[in-house]
Amino acid sequence: MRPDDQRPDEQRLARMGSIDRRRFLGLSGTTAAGVVLGAGPYTERALAAPRFSDDPFSLGVASGDPLPDGIVLWTRLAPRPLADDGKGGMPDRKVEVRWEVASDERFRRVVRRGRTVARPELGHSVHVEVGGLRPAREYHYRFVVGSDVSPVGRTKTAPAFGSTVSELNFAFASCQQYEHGYFNAYRAMAKEDLDLVIHLGDYIYEYEAGDYVAPAGNVRQHKGGEITTLADYRQRHAQYRTDRDLQAAHAAFPFIVTWDDHEVDNNYADEIPEDGNSPLGFLKRRANAYQAYYENMPLRRSSVPRGPDMLLYRRLSYGTLAEFSVLDTRQYRDDQANGDGTKAPSPESTDPSRTLTGNRQERWLLNGLAESDATWNVLAQQVFYARQDRTFGTGETFSMDAWDGYPASRERISSFIAEQGVANPVVLTGDVHANWGNDILRDFEDPGSEVIATEFVGTSITSGGDGSDVRADTAQTLAENPHIRFFNNQRGYVRCRLTAGEWSSDYRVVPYVTQPGGQVATRATLTTEAGSPGISEVAEGRVTAPRRRSSEVEADRLRAQLTD
16 A cells, blocks of 8 residues: 555554554564565575475466566475465475476477575465566476476567567456366366466455355365465465366466455455454455465566555556556455445445545556557456446446446546547456456446447356356346447356457357366457447357467377376
8 A cells, every 4th residue: 555545444444453554564574575575584595306295386387477578487386285284285494496498398499497496485486587588489488396397388478569469369367266166268278379368356265165155056165264364375276276277277378467356355445354354454364365366376576565565557568569457456446335235326436536446556557548559458457347237227226346336436547548549448357257248438327428448348267157148137237238238147268369450359158167078169259440449249159269379289288297
């Protein structure tokens, strides 16, 4: 929390907790930032040749945040990933880890190699920021600890800054409640031809085993109760990471990640928890959750948490074709208005001072949009941006957790986009466990208002169980909100293809998640044309084969390697 982002309710909470953030950091001991940035007495020699009774790479490998000359490589050593102490079966010693990057999968042409250490203070996670690579190139990477060799990951750097890029292919996903189903969508995703994957949040769920039940029942079970401690969050991340389909997707493509609420606590808002726990207690919980998130994601050191704070919003570009502004709509927001839930607007919800992003992040976003020369300007964020009236006929109700609960915050961004003529703005959204396609209007009170942007909302990987093509209220929802152009309630992900003239989003769905398997299909393709905001075409029911750079045999080989 930065001083110019602090609001009266936060100041009140700080007083209630009788502790400021600086004191909190002092009382909470060594921070992750201190470990990563070199503070603290971490001078003991690393174990160079440890022996493990089980595979130390049980959580797989990953890469992320691609730049033109480099990438982040990640792994976390955990021979016993579900150990109750959250340490993954590792000793309380730092361990030497070797890494290699090659231009071929057999590592005959190694282009970069080095050594690093996996520290117990960071859950024996490894974040290697590799530089000196060539733009828009595919690479393979692996780790070695002692005599153990990790699975081989495949990654790709971004194009050179300012370069002309003819095409970009990526997928985005969100909401993967482990108990609600199998990660069949990730198995399908790993076989796609993609440059990257964007994860929009709810990577894990914090609930106690059996506390959040899918409509048809749960098919897997969380280990333990609701998570609050660092050991809890580490163990929960490890449980999700042991899924082989999730590992295969991470091993196939670089990920750009951001969080939503369940990485910490359902519907939390900045320092305010869902269930009214003490401010100090929630700050401790948030610090634990943020550290575990960093430990388990391929993030740069610029995102290392400092106690209960973590800088996650950032900007990545793909030549002049696309610029991604990755947002954090949890850490800085005002509390949900009207007691949260689906409510009618009120003076509280419409208060012009309310913010979903925090003041500093909002300025950062608007400044970036103003300076961008990209063909497509993408907001990768969490919650429903378009207006969605939940009451049919007379009266209006809206989700207080989405942008509808912060209409002034949305208005500031939408007005800026319209007035500045921001080129081809596209909003990517997760959170709501269903597929939607929306036109963003300059004024949602006027159905005939100018369309200023496009929103593609992706469904969940598993959350909500198998789902269905439509829901009982689908027709009424679309009639009440004519700017909503498409809806589907199955599970899956969205595959996007960008050129200088067109953006097409394939809504890829799987038939079920309550058992493994099933063939992915394209439920619909939504298109928007450069220079003409909004959805220009909805081609429903078109089933297309995945575009492949490498054969399905290669993708299956990666998955088989993870299983061995």
